[in-house]
Amino acid sequence: LFAALCSLNAQAQTRDPLPSWNDNHARARIIAFVDAVTEQGGKDYVPPAERIAVFDNDGTLWSEQPIYFQAQFIIDRVKALAPRHPEWKTTQPFKGILEGDMKSVVASGEKGLLELVMATHSGSTTDEFRQIVLDWLATARHPKYKRPYNELIYQPMLELLAYLRANGFKTYIVSGGGVEFMRAWVEKAYGIPPEQVIGSTIKTKYELRNGKPVIVRIPQLDFNDDKAGKPVAINQYIGRRPIAAFGNSDGDFQMLEWVTSGNGPRLGMIVHHDDGEREYAYDRKSFIGKLARGLDEAPQRGWSLISMKQDWKQIYPQDK
Amino acid sequence: LFAALCSLNAQAQTRDPLPSWNDNHARARIIAFVDAVTEQGGKDYVPPAERIAVFDNDGTLWSEQPIYFQAQFIIDRVKALAPRHPEWKTTQPFKGILEGDMKSVVASGEKGLLELVMATHSGSTTDEFRQIVLDWLATARHPKYKRPYNELIYQPMLELLAYLRANGFKTYIVSGGGVEFMRAWVEKAYGIPPEQVIGSTIKTKYELRNGKPVIVRIPQLDFNDDKAGKPVAINQYIGRRPIAAFGNSDGDFQMLEWVTSGNGPRLGMIVHHDDGEREYAYDRKSFIGKLARGLDEAPQRGWSLISMKQDWKQIYPQDK
Ligand SMILES: [Ca+2]
Ligand SMILES: [Ca+2]
Incomplete structure (x- = not known):
């Protein structure tokens, strides 16, 4: 032995x-x-x-x-939540995200970014949020590699x-x-x-x-x-x-x-x-x-x- | 084996x-x-x-x-720092601590307590504060057991x-x-x-x-x-x-x-x-x-x- x-x-x-x-x-x-x-x-x-x-x-x-992959998560999340927020169609920085107009998103500055983070990262329980992230990883694909981000x-x-x-x-x-x-x-x-x-x-x-x-x-x-x-x-x-x-x-x-x-x-x-x-x-x-x-x-x-x-x-x- | x-x-x-x-x-x-x-x-x-x-x-x-032993630390610390703060002799809640008048300390409420915490816990670097705590433990004795608090x-x-x-x-x-x-x-x-x-x-x-x-x-x-x-x-x-x-x-x-x-x-x-x-x-x-x-x-x-x-x-x- x-x-x-x-x-x-x-x-x-x-x-x-x-x-x-x-x-x-x-x-x-x-x-x-x-x-x-x-x-x-x-x-x-x-x-x-x-x-x-x-x-x-x-x-x-x-x-x-x-x-940043988490920024892509925010974009995808805004799109997923948009039907519940009709006001986003006319309000920056959400409008910019929905229209793919990143210039106006960037123009919304730090305040705009914070709004996006809060709209997409809060409101849920910690258990719910975890599941939201896992569901996103299961479906989202990187534009260059066409693979899940966590690969x-x-x-x-x-x-x-x-x-x-x-x-x-x-x-x-x-x-x-x-x-x-x-x-x-x-x-x-x-x-x-x-x-x-x-x-x-x-x-x-x-x-x-x-x-x-x-x-x-x-x-x-x-x-x-x-x-x-x-x-x-x-x-x-x-x-x-x-x-x-x-x-x-x-x-x-x-x-x-x-x-x-x-x-x-x-x-x-x-x-x-x-x-x-x-x-x-x-x-x-x-x-x-x-x-x-x-x-x-x-x-x-x-x-x-x-x-x-x-x-x-x-x-x-x-x-x- | x-x-x-x-x-x-x-x-x-x-x-x-x-x-x-x-x-x-x-x-x-x-x-x-x-x-x-x-x-x-x-x-x-x-x-x-x-x-x-x-x-x-x-x-x-x-x-x-x-x-609470940390409250005793605060009291001892106020006394140790008092020579550098002559104004404490006439200002609550410090005056109360220095005179052993706990009633007036308690009367200073949450705001007073917070003042005591800040006066005794901030201003130092993390390394300095660690040493302050260790020095206190080495000398302070519990009133009933006459032993160091960490025993x-x-x-x-x-x-x-x-x-x-x-x-x-x-x-x-x-x-x-x-x-x-x-x-x-x-x-x-x-x-x-x-x-x-x-x-x-x-x-x-x-x-x-x-x-x-x-x-x-x-x-x-x-x-x-x-x-x-x-x-x-x-x-x-x-x-x-x-x-x-x-x-x-x-x-x-x-x-x-x-x-x-x-x-x-x-x-x-x-x-x-x-x-x-x-x-x-x-x-x-x-x-x-x-x-x-x-x-x-x-x-x-x-x-x-x-x-x-x-x-x-x-x-x-x-x-x-
Ligand atoms: Ca980095
Ligand atoms: Ca306890």
């Missing part, structure tokens, strides 16, 4: 934990970091309880072009999540996306349980409906988990500083800064969208997922770029 | 997991519940990911009389926490107390990591001080984690409904209601302070930890009382 166990163990050790990663700097850096923090008695050893890794979601764990997750990042967890890490999502929008599907997609998903929130309230307690989503912004909000949310939800952070845009700058300025070994990495053929190529000038300051400061801050084009053999799980 | 493992396993099985609990109904109910949800193939089996148990803190995991934790509840964790549960605190006040010491006291501590919060902000990022506590209430706020916070932080809840007062009513009204096996228990000799005896008429509705409705709702007097052999870890 002992010999059998040892052989299994050796097998596990020799199996490549990151098969979709090319043998480049990014992969080497990840493995060196994990080796360092897990080496018993090593100078960079970190106890398991402190092995926290945080991941942005849009553009880091799944795609985000041509528009457009990055195979190399799935391997990275599993590799970190196999080495005692707790993996968290810290995203500007809505927390309940993500929780509906991320456990199945990434193996990340709901209690490790941090995102933007609207307020909720507890009430009894026909004697049964429910939690109702109310149309009021609670927290916008972006930029300097990310370290604030990390402190609020996790209560200790993670040792590794992965992002893709300047919305992750403060999260990367907060994580990598702690003492001891730290890992900060940025997924760089430079693969226009297999995915999308964008950074400094992109409206979605803009990455400029992060590109400029990554070298001096010790953050490594992950080149989708050069570092990843495969983008999506279904690719062969 | 196999035989050795089996013998270790048998040893673990026969060791009493709850040695400080008398062999009464409460203990039997806990063990029956854990056996049911962990029985592979049993009708009440619950997968480990869904084995979430939530615990109130004040009066459930540690004592709360003669005043006044309940030995039977420590055993219960460990027993649940040994059976695959994640144990959470869901308390009206301040989250950063608790996180400073609960990991060591209860084995509950910071990310499993949910409490009341004030707002924080991220900023750079001499180029170093810090998280600063600002004097604005964020969330009051009490009564109907408890299920709201559970949904916000955990994102799924726990299967077991432990409280001691009507502030836990909605949490118990939310947890025990889900489908499948559920456990709701209330620590009843009926031991005036070893601890304190109070319920319906108490200003702190009032328990009336919970006492009335526990039988019909299937919640079990834990009698400190009859069910617990020992109260605190240091007792013999």
Whole structure:
């Protein structure tokens, strides 16, 4: 039995934990970091309880072009709800959505966007909203790939999540996306349980409906988990500083800064969208997922770029 | 080796997991519940990911009389900070605290209480505040027991926490107390990591001080984690409904209601302070930890009382 166990163990050790990663700097850096923090008695050893890794979601764990997938959810949801709201035909920003006139939607500004979020994300109970998201995922298709949005997750990042967890890490999502929008599907997609998903929130309230307690989503912004909000949310939800952070845009700058300025070994990495053929190529000038300051400061801050084009053999799980 | 493992396993099985609990109904109910949800193939089996148990803190995991320990922290903190605030000598509610005139403090109402919280809990960084709490715990002594407050934790509840964790549960605190006040010491006291501590919060902000990022506590209430706020916070932080809840007062009513009204096996228990000799005896008429509705409705709702007097052999870890 002992010999059998040892052989299994050796097998596990020799199996490549990151098969979709090319043998480049990014992969080497990840493995060196994990080796360092897990080496018993090593100078960079970190106890398991402190092995926290945080991941942005849009553009880091799944795609985000041509528009954030949650924005597409909003558009589809406005269309689905329109029959119940005849006034939307003549009121912006709803009119713009219904007529496919995105210019007027954008012109409605932050106030308009918030109206859209509230109209499509509140009013339901948390259980109902979860089902709405799952129903949408089951039918909506990405315009370029013609596949469900939750299949457009990055195979190399799935391997990275599993590799970190196999080495005692707790993996968290810290995203500007809505927390309940993500929780509906991320456990199945990434193996990340709901209690490790941090995102933007609207307020909720507890009430009894026909004697049964429910939690109702109310149309009021609670927290916008972006930029300097990310370290604030990390402190609020996790209560200790993670040792590794992965992002893709300047919305992750403060999260990367907060994580990598702690003492001891730290890992900060940025997924760089430079693969226009297999995915999308964008950074400094992109409206979605803009990455400029992060590109400029990554070298001096010790953050490594992950080149989708050069570092990843495969983008999506279904690719062969 | 196999035989050795089996013998270790048998040893673990026969060791009493709850040695400080008398062999009464409460203990039997806990063990029956854990056996049911962990029985592979049993009708009440619950997968480990869904084995979430939530615990109130004040009066459930540690004592709360003669005043909430965090209230004593506020009093001591006002006294410590008074030299820097000469105006407090003539301004309520600070004047009342400094003169030991609790009547005028109470008369200052909720607004006065909030002022006291903000004056003593904000302005520092999260790291500084943690140290302030630890320094206070190192010096402050409980008026009755003359012991540090963090020694006044309940030995039977420590055993219960460990027993649940040994059976695959994640144990959470869901308390009206301040989250950063608790996180400073609960990991060591209860084995509950910071990310499993949910409490009341004030707002924080991220900023750079001499180029170093810090998280600063600002004097604005964020969330009051009490009564109907408890299920709201559970949904916000955990994102799924726990299967077991432990409280001691009507502030836990909605949490118990939310947890025990889900489908499948559920456990709701209330620590009843009926031991005036070893601890304190109070319920319906108490200003702190009032328990009336919970006492009335526990039988019909299937919640079990834990009698400190009859069910617990020992109260605190240091007792013999
Ligand atoms: Ca992103
Ligand atoms: Ca309590």
